[in-house]
Every structure is written in structure tokens, then in C-alpha cells.
Amino acid sequence: MTLDTSVSSSGLGRLFRGQTAIDFYGHRKIGLVSAIVVVVVTVLSLATQGLNLGLDFEGGDAWDIPASETFGVDEAEAVLQANDISTTGARIQLRSSETSDIVTVQVEELPREQAAQVTADFAEAAGVTTQDISFSFTSSTWGREITEKAARALVVFIIIVSIFISIRFEWRMALAAIAAMLNDVVFAVGFYSLFQFEVTPATVIAFLTILGYSLYDTIVVFDRVNENQGRYAGVRMPYEDVVNISMNQVMMRSMLTSFSSIIPVVSLLILGSGVLGAVALQEFALALLIGMISGVYSSIFIATPLLAYLKRDTGRKTRRDRMVGDDLRAAVMGAGVTGRVGDQRASSDEPHDDVDDDRELVGSAIAQPADRLLTHPPRPRKKKRR
Amino acid sequence: MKRRLWTSLIGVVLITLSTLVFNVATDNTPILGLDLQGGVSVILAPVEPATEQDLIIIRDLIRDELERRGIAEPDVRVQGQTIVVDLPGVRDQDEALSAVDVSGVVELRPVLNFSDCPAPEATQPALGLGDETPSTGSAPDTSVEPTGFRRPQAPPADSIPGDTLPADTLPDGPVDIAPAPTQATVPGAELLPTRDGSVLCVGPAQGTGEVFEKGSAQLTGDQGWGVAVDLRGDGQATWNNLASQCYNAAPTCPSTQPGVRGQIAIVLDSIVQSAPQVNQPNFTDSVAITGDFSRDEASDLANVLNRGAFPVEVEAQEARTVSASAGTDSLRAAVIAGLIGLVLVLVFLVAYYRWLALVIVGGITVWAAMVFTMASFVSGWTNYALSLAGVTGIIVAIGVTVDSYVVFFERIKDELRNGRTIKNAAPRSFNMTWRTIWSADVVSLIGAFILFWLSVGSVRGFALYLGLTTICDLLVCYFFTRPAVLLLAQSKLMAKRDHVLGMNVATA
Numbered sequence: 001m002t003l004d005t006s007v008s009s010s011g012l013g014r015l016f017r018g019q020t021a022i023d024f025y026g027h028r029k030i031g032l033v034s035a036i037v038v039v040v041v042t043v044l045s046l047a048t049q050g051l052n053l054g055l056d057f058e059g060g061d062a063w064d065i066p067a068s069e070t071f072g073v074d075e076a077e078a079v080l081q082a083n084d085i086s087t088t089g090a091r092i093q094l095r096s097s098e099t100s101d102i103v104t105v106q107v108e109e110l111p112r113e114q115a116a117q118v119t120a121d122f123a124e125a126a127g128v129t130t131q132d133i134s135f136s137f138t139s140s141t142w143g144r145e146i147t148e149k150a151a152r153a154l155v156v157f158i159i160i161v162s163i164f165i166s167i168r169f170e171w172r173m174a175l176a177a178i179a180a181m182l183n184d185v186v187f188a189v190g191f192y193s194l195f196q197f198e199v200t201p202a203t204v205i206a207f208l209t210i211l212g213y214s215l216y217d218t219i220v221v222f223d224r225v226n227e228n229q230g231r232y233a234g235v236r237m238p239y240e241d242v243v244n245i246s247m248n249q250v251m252m253r254s255m256l257t258s259f260s261s262i263i264p265v266v267s268l269l270i271l272g273s274g275v276l277g278a279v280a281l282q283e284f285a286l287a288l289l290i291g292m293i294s295g296v297y298s299s300i301f302i303a304t305p306l307l308a309y310l311k312r313d314t315g316r317k318t319r320r321d322r323m324v325g326d327d328l329r330a331a332v333m334g335a336g337v338t339g340r341v342g343d344q345r346a347s348s349d350e351p352h353d354d355v356d357d358d359r360e361l362v363g364s365a366i367a368q369p370a371d372r373l374l375t376h377p378p379r380p381r382k383k384k385r386r
Numbered sequence: 387m388k389r390r391l392w393t394s395l396i397g398v399v400l401i402t403l404s405t406l407v408f409n410v411a412t413d414n415t416p417i418l419g420l421d422l423q424g425g426v427s428v429i430l431a432p433v434e435p436a437t438e439q440d441l442i443i444i445r446d447l448i449r450d451e452l453e454r455r456g457i458a459e460p461d462v463r464v465q466g467q468t469i470v471v472d473l474p475g476v477r478d479q480d481e482a483l484s485a486v487d488v489s490g491v492v493e494l495r496p497v498l499n500f501s502d503c504p505a506p507e508a509t510q511p512a513l514g515l516g517d518e519t520p521s522t523g524s525a526p527d528t529s530v531e532p533t534g535f536r537r538p539q540a541p542p543a544d545s546i547p548g549d550t551l552p553a554d555t556l557p558d559g560p561v562d563i564a565p566a567p568t569q570a571t572v573p574g575a576e577l578l579p580t581r582d583g584s585v586l587c588v589g590p591a592q593g594t595g596e597v598f599e600k601g602s603a604q605l606t607g608d609q610g611w612g613v614a615v616d617l618r619g620d621g622q623a624t625w626n627n628l629a630s631q632c633y634n635a636a637p638t639c640p641s642t643q644p645g646v647r648g649q650i651a652i653v654l655d656s657i658v659q660s661a662p663q664v665n666q667p668n669f670t671d672s673v674a675i676t677g678d679f680s681r682d683e684a685s686d687l688a689n690v691l692n693r694g695a696f697p698v699e700v701e702a703q704e705a706r707t708v709s710a711s712a713g714t715d716s717l718r719a720a721v722i723a724g725l726i727g728l729v730l731v732l733v734f735l736v737a738y739y740r741w742l743a744l745v746i747v748g749g750i751t752v753w754a755a756m757v758f759t760m761a762s763f764v765s766g767w768t769n770y771a772l773s774l775a776g777v778t779g780i781i782v783a784i785g786v787t788v789d790s791y792v793v794f795f796e797r798i799k800d801e802l803r804n805g806r807t808i809k810n811a812a813p814r815s816f817n818m819t820w821r822t823i824w825s826a827d828v829v830s831l832i833g834a835f836i837l838f839w840l841s842v843g844s845v846r847g848f849a850l851y852l853g854l855t856t857i858c859d860l861l862v863c864y865f866f867t868r869p870a871v872l873l874l875a876q877s878k879l880m881a882k883r884d885h886v887l888g889m890n891v892a893t894a
Contacts, residue, residue, distance in 0.1 A: 062465050073709065094709040095427055097479070102706075136466030139438075143446050146843050153840035157833050164832060168825055205775040205848045209782050212833050212852060216786060216826045220793060223822040253789075253796045260735065260792065261785020264727030268781060272723030281720055284778050292785075 021329035024247045025240040028305030035183050035302055042190030051193050054089050054200040055140075060108040061115055062138035063122055067094060067101035071126040076103050079121045083114070088279045089198045106138050142201055150204070154211075161215065169226050172310040177218040180303035184214040187294045188287060202284045210291030213261070217254070218299040224250045225307065243308040244328055247300065258296040265289050388876065391869035398865040399752060406755045409762050416761040419773030419847070420461055420474045420708070422717045426482035427708040430469040430700040438464065440698055445469055448486065449843075454689070457769055459847050469700060472708055474771040479705035486702060492595030492690060494628055496639030497649035497661050498575055499587035578651070580658040588651045588658065589638055592628045595691065597621025602672075603691035611684035612676035615691050617669060626668055633667040652690065659690050716774055724781040731788060739795055745870045746791045752866050753787055756858045764854060773844060776851045783855035786830075790863045794819040794871070812875035816868050823863055830856045 014020050065076065073092050080087050091106045103126075110118065115135065123130045158178055165174035188207050192199055225246040232242055265288045273282035409415070417423075430448070432441070441464040448471060449462045461472035476482045577587050602616035617625055632639035632648030639648035651661040662675050675687065710716070732750065736743040757780060765772060797819050801811035834853030838846050 059463070091711045093424070093711050095706040096709075097704060097706040104708075134466065138466075138470075139442060139445060139464035141461050141463040142843070143442075143449070145446055146841070146845070150837075150841045150845045153837050153845070156840060157836040160832055160836060161829055164829065168828075201844050202773075202775045202778075205779065205844060208837070208845065208848060209779055209852075212830050213782065213786065215829050215833070216789075219826040219829055220789065220822055223825055227818070249800070250796075253792050256735075256738070256792045256796070257785065257789040260731045260788040261782065263731050263734070264724055264781045264784050267727030267730065268720065268723045268778060270723075271726055272719045276715065276719035276722060281716060281723070281774070281778070284775065288778065288782060292782075 020248045020251050022248060022251070023244060023328065024300065025244050025305055025308050027301075028309065031298075031301035031305050038183060038187045038190060042186050042193065045190055045193040049193060049196065051189070052196045052198050054198045054203075055091060055106055055108055055138075056142045056201050057140050057199065058108070059137065059139045060106055061110055062136055063103075063105045063119065064095075064134040064136075065103045065105065065122050065126050066128055066132055067096075067103045068126065071103065073103060075125055076105050076122070079118065079125050080105070080107065083118050083121060085110070085118070086198075088283065089200070109137075165219070165222075169222055172307055173222050173226070176303045176307040176310065177215060177222065179306055180218050180298040181211055181214045183298045183302050184210055184291060184294045187298075188291045191290050192287070197283060197286070200283065203287050206284050206287035206291065209288060210295060213292060214295035214298060217257070217295050218303045220257075221247070221250050221254070221299050221304060222307070225304070239311040240308050241328075243304050247304055248328070254296060254300065258292065261292055262289065265292060388873070391873050394865050395869035395873065398861070402752050402755045402759070405759045409759050414762045414766065416758070416772040417474065417765040417769070418717065419459065419771040419776070420472050421711045421774045422772070422777070423474070424707065424709045424711070425472055425474040426476045426479055426705055428471045428473070428482050428486045428705045429703045430471060430486065431467065431703050432698045432700050434698055436467070436698045441467075441469060444698070444700055452486065453842055459771055459773070459844055468703070474773075479707070482705050483702050492659075493591035493653040494593040494595075494597070494625070495576075495588040495591050495651045495653055496628065496632055497586055497642060497651050498589050498640065500584075500642055576656075578653060578656055578658050580661070586651055586658050586661060588653065591653070593621070593624040597625045598673075598691050603688040605681070605684055605688055606674065606676070607681075610676060611679040611681050612674060613679075613684050613688045613691065614672060614674045615688075616672045622669070622671070625673070629664050629669060630667040632664040652687070654690050660687050717777065720774060720777045720781070724777070724784075727781065728784055731784065735788070735791070742795060742871065742874065745867060745874065746788065748870065749791065749862050749867050750784070750787065753858050753862045756862065757783075757855055760854050760858065761851065764850065768850065770847045770850050772851070773847060775844060776847060779848060779851050780855055783852075783859070787855070787859045787862070790819070790823050790859060791867065793822055794867065798871075808875045812872050816872065820864070820868075823860070827856050827860050 065071065073094055076092050077087055077090075080090055080092075085107055089108055091104075093104050095102050095104055105122070119130055119133055119135050122133055126133075162171075162174040162178060165171075165177055185207060188210055191197075192203065197203075225243055228242050228246045228249075229239075265285055268281055269285035269289060273279055273285060430444075432444075436444075445462050445464050448469065449460060452460045452462070452471075452473075457473060457476075459474055461474075463470055471486045473482050473486070575587055575589050577585050579585055597617060598621065599616035599618050604614050606612045606614045628639070628650060632650055635641040635648050639650070641648055647663050647665065649661045649663050652659045660675065679687070728750070732743075732747055735746050739746070761772060764770065794815060797815040798808070798811050801815055802808065806814070831853055834849045834856065837849035838853065841849070
């Protein structure tokens with residue numbers, strides 16, 4: 001049996017073959033610094049300019065205009081555009097009964113003169129007098145109560161998910177996963193505040209989607225860490241190494257999944273809102289896109305280093321440093337099989353008798369899988385008696 | 387083993403396909419939200435001029451009431467002096483008008499008499515109940531007990547509903563009741579039907595449901611079912627004014643039977659909901675209503691008290707159909723963009739995983755059919771419409787669903803790299819993958835369940851569809867992907883191949 005165990009020369013090739021050796025734990029400061037930057041920027045932005053809340057949160061102005069054959073939703077939209085009013089946040093609907101049809105236009109609150117100007121323009125476009133148009137203030141539909149209930153649900157969700165992760169894995173993983181998730185939400189909110197994108201109920205839904213996605217991604221990564229932790233229970237493997245090995249192993253999966261998740265969203269953003277012109281999709285897709293990128297990033301650079309940091313004192317002490325470079329690569333490649341990595345000091349054919357204890361353990365940890373699996377020749381299959 | 391795999395595979399495909407065909411044949415599609423399909427809009431106007439504050443309160447009450455009645459994701463807002471209620475998934479205007487008929491002011495009126503009203507001008511036996519023998523069945527059985535009256539001076543924090551004794555053990559207070567001036571003519575007295583069909587003569591309203599803290603009424607079940615409700619700071623005086631009249635059996639709220647104190651009727655839309663006896667002249671912060679309730683009666687009363695804070699009455703004025711708010715092409719654009727995205731993902735995965743990726747194509751097809759079918763049924767049952775956010779949520783779920791396959795196939799590749807055969811690697815990999823997928827999906831399900839349970843409006847709709855797609859993912863993963871991959875791995879077709887999942891596994 002020949003197995004292709006040579007290390008690919010190109011980075012991409014190594015990624016495809018699961019041969020990467022990136023020292024994620026060594027780069028933990030990236031995650032820390034970025035998280036701090038995200039939080040600081042978000043807090044500053046929220047404090048100075050807040051969020052640009054949309055019609056559904058803050059209410060605005062509303063016009064009821066009699067509709068006719070020459071005046072409909074499209075014409076109303078044209079009037080808004082002529083007045084330089086963004087139509088992304090506006091809501092234009094046709095309301096019809098047996099007797100009459102009206103076009104209802106709702107936009108964010110405008111200055112008085114501009115509103116009067118828009119009223120006049122609507123009257124002109126619809127061919128009616130300004131008296132026929134009813135102009136009024138419209139309240140929010142998303143009351144404070146909805147926000148409060150959603151926030152309360154979120155808190156309960158975080159508590160119960162923490163309990164679940166603590167039972168399924170352990171509390172440190174719960175803490176790290178929740179921290180990564182919060183980082184994503186803070187990032188998304190900060191992004192919206194910083195660029196003053198309009199927050200609509202759809203945006204809130206997008207944030208919730210992000211939250212779920214981030215948690216999902218983190219748990220898939222942690223499951224591998226958890227599995228490897230059991231695998232190396234027999235050797236003195238520092239937790240940082242376990243984390244590094246696991247991260248490199250799930251690297252390809254993370255890439256593929258992110259790619260597969262992001263393609264439809266990008267398609268929504270470019271094709272849906274760009275080419276097909278459904279502006280309502282634009283903001284939603286944008287929120288999802290930044291959230292997904294942030295979700296994948298935080299699983300790798302925030303959740304796992306934080307987990308390794310929380311666990312650093314719980315493992316057995318070793319004198320050696322963290323594995324890097326080729327050692328790490330060999331361990332990543334070697335640990336791919338199911339089954340435990342045993343302490344191989346007992347086997348006398350181990351060539352590193354002269355090296356010190358810990359060094360030897362590295363050797364056992366990174367032993368090539370083929371060696372480990374196939375130390376004995378396969379037992380010949382018994383022939384079936386005929 | 388092999389047979390069970392085939393059963394599972396064929397079973398899931400057949401079930402999904404047949405329900406899909408059934409759905410298409412019966413034209414059962416998911417209800418679409420206001421932003422995608424429009425709906426019916428009802429305009430409500432207050433019968434008397436109301437402040438904007440009042441209208442905002444009514445807006446919240448209407449939304450709560452609609453949600454409680456199972457009309458999901460209504461869009462309720464105040465526009466000028468009216469309240470506009472947009473309802474998704476409602477077919478015609480009459481249905482919409484009856485659906486939003488939630489107006490109604492709760493009034494608190496003293497009980498004058500059980501039979502007929504002495505005040506001639508106010509007797510309105512409009513319901514033909516005027517000469518019915520009074521049934522003292524339900525109304526007098528109930529009694530208002532002061533909360534925590536064993537410690538009348540106790541701070542409000544100690545006034546816990548339920549910490550009460552039967553009314554007879556009241557140590558203080560006059561035991562003797564003056565005979566009620568039953569023939570006293572009280573202006574504004576009316577004969578009103580009670581919920582069990584008898585009638586009560588009640589005096590003019592001395593307060594509205596506004597005296598109660600909004601949404602504070604709760605079921606209590608310590609000594610039979612009861613309702614505890616908090617008083618609002620400014621409502622307390624109103625309530626106590628009425629309560630002390632009834633407690634002292636003043637002419638405005640006389641004792642109707644010897645040995646029984648006056649009663650307060652809680653009236654909604656001219657129907658007496660409950661007429662508890664008052665056992666204490668003064669109430670601080672909260673009121674406990676106990677008595678001979680069934681659980682349903684008590685919970686109805688709690689609902690009445692909770693919605694009772696309508697400051698003014700509103701009337702439905704007209705209903706109109708309303709067009710989609712997100713633009714008519716949004717759904718089409720989202721679906722087209724989503725499908726193109728999906729096709730790109732599948733092409734990419736086929737290019738990456740080669741033949742085994744056909745399982746992904748099949749799995750995603752089954753998943754999509756399943757999601758569509760379930761969405762159709764669920765939106766019909768629960769009235770939760772599929773909004774644009776929901777559609778895009780499903781598009782995002784594609785990523786999570788694809789992840790199940792990616793985790794599985796990457797694991798198989800790991801095993802292959804380590805020298806196992808595909809036949810051997812596939813079942814081992816599935817066991818590990820299933821743990822991962824299961825854990826991650828349970829978290830999503832917990833999120834969906836909690837958000838659905840605790841939140842309202844569109845957040846709830848989102849939670850529903852999140853849960854739906856996650857359940858479909860788990861089902862497809864176990865009942866389709868597992869048998870499909872395992873059977874492929876065992877097949878001769880795979881054993882002969884040199885390349886599996888784009889990897890060279892040629893045996894020398």
C-alpha cells in the first residue's frame with residue numbers, strides 16, 4: 001500500500017491535503033487586539049452617533065395619495081428619488097378597497113419644508129390638489145416591548161446554551177464560544193453604527209442569524225478539539241498543542257463551509273440587489289455577509305485561543321515548548337485517525353532513546369499514522385469454509 | 387444492515403417526494419409575509435379624540451392581542467389619528483375586520499342588584515335577559531381579598547398574592563351590614579349580562595382597566611384558581627375609592643345579600659366578566675381575586691385584565707388590501723439569486739469532491755423539498771408567514787446544511803489519508819460527524835425554541851424557520867446522507883476507483 005504522505009510544496013496544496021502548520025495559539029494576540037479594537041470602536045461609534053434606526057423603529061412621515069392609472073407605486077418612488085430621499089428605507093404600498101385605491105408612502109422623518117415640498121410634488125404627480133393628500137406622522141411598528149422581549153429571549157438563550165455546552169463539552173468552551181459570538185454581534189452592530197446603515201427589523205433578524213451561525217461554527221471546531229483532547233490523554237500534550245493541531249485539521253473544513261455559506265449571500269448581494277434591483281435585499285445581505293466573515297474569523301482567532309488560554313493550567317506540565325513548524329505539521333497529519341495516541345516509550349524500537357523524555361513524547365504524538373496503524377501486518381482473513 | 391440503509395434512503399426520498407407532490411397538487415404553499423405578498427390592512431380609529439400616547443398604548447395592546455389569538459407578525463402602527471393594522475396571510479377583508487376586532491374598554495362598575503335595575507331610564511334588557519331569575523352562581527362566589535392583609539402595614543414588597551386567609555377570618559371590620567337600599571335609583575345603572583347567562587344590575591363606571599398595571603395579571607393556583615393583578619401608581623386611588631364604597635356597602639355600591647359586602651363588576655364590552663366581593667377597603671399595589679374559578683375562567687379573567695388598559699375605545703373603519711412593501715420583485719430576486727448561489731456552491735463542491743458530491747446534490751434537493759413542504763404546513767398551522775427575512779434565512783441555512791457534508795467528507799478524507807479503505811472509513815467517519823452535527827444543530831434548535839417561546843413578531847417568525855431548516859438538516863443527514871454514502875462506500879463502484887473525493891487512494 002502506498003500512501004501519499006509527502007508534504008505539498010505550495011501553501012494551497014498543503015491546505016487541500018490537511019498539511020498546514022499554522023501556530024494559531026502563537027498568534028493569539030491578533031484575536032485579542034482585534035477584539036479590543038472592535039469593542040472600542042463600537043462603543044465609541046454608538047456613543048457618538050448611535051444607530052441609524054429605520055422607519056419601523058422610529059416612525060416617520062406618511063402620505064396617503066389617491067392612486068390612479070397614471071399614479072402608482074413606481075411613480076411615487078420616482079417622486080421620492082427626485083427629492084433625493086433614499087428609497088431603501090422607504091415603504092411604498094398600494095392599498096385598495098372596492099371604492100378607492102390609495103398609495104401609502106412612508107419615509108423617515110423629514111424636515112418640515114422638505115415634507116411640504118414632497119407633498120406638493122406628490123400632488124402634482126398624481127394630478128390632485130394637496131388637500132386630497134393626507135400627510136401624517138406614522139409611529140413605529142416595532143415597539144420597545146418587542147426589543148425588550150427579544151433581548152430577554154437572547155439572555156435566556158445564552159444561559160441555556162452555556163449550560164448545554166458545559167454539559168456536552170465543558171464550561172470553558174461555553175465561555176469561549178459565547179465570547180466569540182458576542183464579538184460577532186458587537187462587530188456587526190459596530191459596523192452598522194460606524195457606516196450609519198439603516199437598521200430595519202430585517203437587520204435584527206440578520207444579526208440573530210449571525211449569532212446562530214457563529215455559535216454553530218465554533219461548536220464544530222470545538223468538537224474536534226474535544227475529540228483530540230481525549231486522543232492525547234495518554235501523552236503529555238500541552239493544551240496549546242491540542243488546540244493548534246485541531247485548528248489545522250479543521251482548517252479546510254472551515255474554509256469550505258465559509259465559502260459555501262458566503263457564495264449564496266454574495267449572490268444575493270450582487271445578483272439580487274444589484275442586477276435584479278431588489279433593494280430590500282441589499283442591506284440584509286450585507287449584514288449577513290459581514291456577520292458570516294466575522295463568525296468564521298472569531299471561531300478561529302477568538303474562541304480557540306481563548307479556550308487554550310483558559311485551559312493552559314489544567315493540563316499536565318511539560319518542559320518543552322509548544323510544537324511549531326514541521327513538528328506541528330507532522331502531528332496534524334498524524335492525528336487524523338480515530339483512536340488514541342498511546343505512550344510509545346514501551347516499544348523498544350523507538351529510535352530516539354537518547355533524547356529527553358518530553359522530546360520523545362512529541363515523537364509519539366506525531367508518529368506517522370501508517371506506522372501506528374500498521375505496526376503489525378494485517379491478520380490474514382480466514383478463508384470461508386465451503 | 388445494508389437492507390436497513392436502503393429502507394432509510396428510499397423511505398426518506400419517497401416520503402419527501404410524496405408530500406411535495408401532495409403539496410403541489412393541493413396548491414399548498416407557504417403563506418408569504420407582508421413584505422413579499424402584501425395582505426389586508428384595517429384602519430382603526432378612536433371613537434373620541436385620543437392623545438398620541440393613548441394610541442401608542444392601543445397599538446401595543448392590539449399587537450399583543452393579535453399574537454395571542456394566533457395572528458402572527460401583524461404590522462401595527464399609529465398613523466395620524468388612526469391605527470393601521472396590516473395582516474399577512476389573511477385572504478379577505480371581512481376576515482381581517484373580524485380578526486382585529488379586539489377593541490373594548492374594561493370598566494369597573496359597582497354591582498347594585500342581581501335581578502332588575504330600579505333606575506327605569508337605564509334598564510336595557512336588550513338581550514332579552516331582563517326577567518331572568520338571577521343566578522347567583524358565579525358572580526358572588528368570587529371575592530377580592532386584600533393581598534397580605536395579615537400584615538396591613540407591611541411594605542408592598544411583602545404583599546404577595548396568595549398569602550391570604552379566607553375572608554371569614556378577617557379579624558377587623560364591621561361584621562354588620564346595613565340593609566341595602568335596593569330601590570335606590572342610581573343614575574347610569576344598567577342591566578348587563580354575565581358570562582354564564584344571568585344578569586347583573588351595575589352602576590355607572592367608576593374606573594377603567596387602566597387602574598391595573600398592564601400585563602401584570604397572573605394566574606394564581608394556591609387555594610383554587612385565582613388572579614393576581616398589580617395596581618398602577620395612579621390607578622390605585624381610583625380603585626380604592628370604588629373598593630371602599632363597596633366595602634362599606636355605600637348606597638352607590640350596596641350589599642346585595644345580607645352578610646356580604648358590595649361587589650365590583652369587571653365589565654368588558656358590556657358583559658360582566660366577574661363580580662368579586664370586596665373584602666378590604668384599601669389595597670396597596672396589588673389585588674388578588676380568588677373564588678370558585680375553573681382554570682379557564684381564571685385565565686380568561688387574567689387576559690381581560692391584562693388587555694384592559696385600552697384608554698379609549700377604537701372602531702374598525704375600513705379594510706383594504708395592501709400590496710407588498712418590499713417591492714413586488716423582491717421574492718423573485720431572492721429566489722433567483724439564492725438558486726444561482728446554490729448552483730455555484732454545488733458546482734464548486736462537485737469539482738472539489740468529485741463523484742461523492744452527487745450525494746450532496748441529492749441531499750440538498752431532498753432538504754429543499756422537505757423545507758418547502760414543512761414551511762407550507764407550518765405556516766398554515768401557525769399563521770407565521772414567510773417574510774423576506776425568512777427567505778434569506780433559508781438561503782443562509784444552505785451554508786449550514788452544506789457544512790454537514792463538508793464535515794463528513796473531510797473526515798472521510800482524514801481516514802483515507804491514514805490508510806483506511808473507503809468502505810472502512812465511511813461508517814467510522816459518520817459516527818464522529820454525527821456527534822459534531824448533532825451538537826451544533828442542537829444549539830441552533832435551542833436558540834430557535836427559546837426565541838420562539840419568549841419573543842414576539844418577526845423574531846418569532848425567524849425562530850420558526852431557523853428551527854425548521856435545522857430539523858430538516860438533521861433528518862436529511864441521518865436518513866439520507868448516511869445511507870447514501872455508506873452504500874456508495876460499500877459498492878463495487880467505489881472499491882474499483884483510484885480516486886475518491888479527489889484523493890488518490892490507488893492500491894498498489
